[in-house]
Amino acid sequence: MFKAGWVSVVGNANVGKSTLVNALVGEKLSIVTHKPQTTRRRITAISNGSGYQIVFADTPGVIKPRYKMQEAMMKSVGEAFQDADVLMLVTDTIETDLQPGLLDRLKKTNKPVILAFNKIDLEKQETVNKKVEVLKNLVKPKEIVPVSALHSYGIEELKKILLDYLPEGDPFFDKEQLSDMPERFFAAEIIREQIMLHYQQEIPYSAEVVVEQFKEETTTSDKDLIRIRATIYVNRQSQKAIIIGKGGSALKKTATGARINLEKWLDCKVFLEVFVKVKADWREDERQLKNFGYL
Ligand SMILES: Nc1nc2c(ncn2[C@@H]2O[C@H](COP(=O)(O)OP(=O)(O)OP(=O)(O)O)[C@@H](O)[C@H]2O)c(=O)[nH]1
């Protein structure tokens, strides 16, 4: 008997969905930062084991959209709800009030909901119990699993429970495959992670990264080198100046951070070139959002 199915990971922003998916898959696929709205698209992450394949869909945290890009983000959450065999709702100990857009969908679904109560390392057992009780009555999950994604606590238990609710069936993907998304996409995400970390206020939310070139080369020393050329697009000219910084210092720091993480992830030397361009108000521009793959 082989079990295979789709688990969509949904929740408020910043509760640790991506950290949890990475822990479940055992590989850093989704980017993680301390800022909300880090994840912008549905990201596939595959966990293969003996007798099972779980295809996780990490999703953007549910918010009330203010511009078209955020509308597209929320549309991808809706799609993840539809495609799921099992819904894994993630909440944390800090904010247990579910966003209305999330609660509505949870109330309408007839799919099994497993609640992963994350960040239990931050709270006393007593407080955790109280908050769990509130959520239990609100969303009526099939199971509740307390976890700490950051400390890899409760991960195996959670996986076991998810498997109980997965259908029997053949695997969807090759068992070596970690995702159905291309390396270029993950490379762009690794660069965007550094933008989220290095800049303040609206800047990270106004930036998009596109990888234009991703080329493997064999060098004379027999070690592989990957040449990556990427462009950071921002909304306005003033933002471009901030991204670049005085004498290029800010961009240099960002690109260095990105290169180090790309080398770790690709396990080889990376030559990274980053350019910055303005695409006026791209977050509201349907054609641009299509180009960037949001629509
Ligand atoms: N203390 C603690 N922090 C955690 C835990 N899990 C995640 N975090 C932190 O919570 C923050 C948000 O984590 P993410 O995984 O990016 O959260 P997310 O739900 O994917 O966020 P969005 O993509 O923005 O919706 C990061 O700073 C994580 O390190 C945990 O178990 N304990």
Ligand SMILES: [Mg+2]
């Ligand atoms: Mg995320």
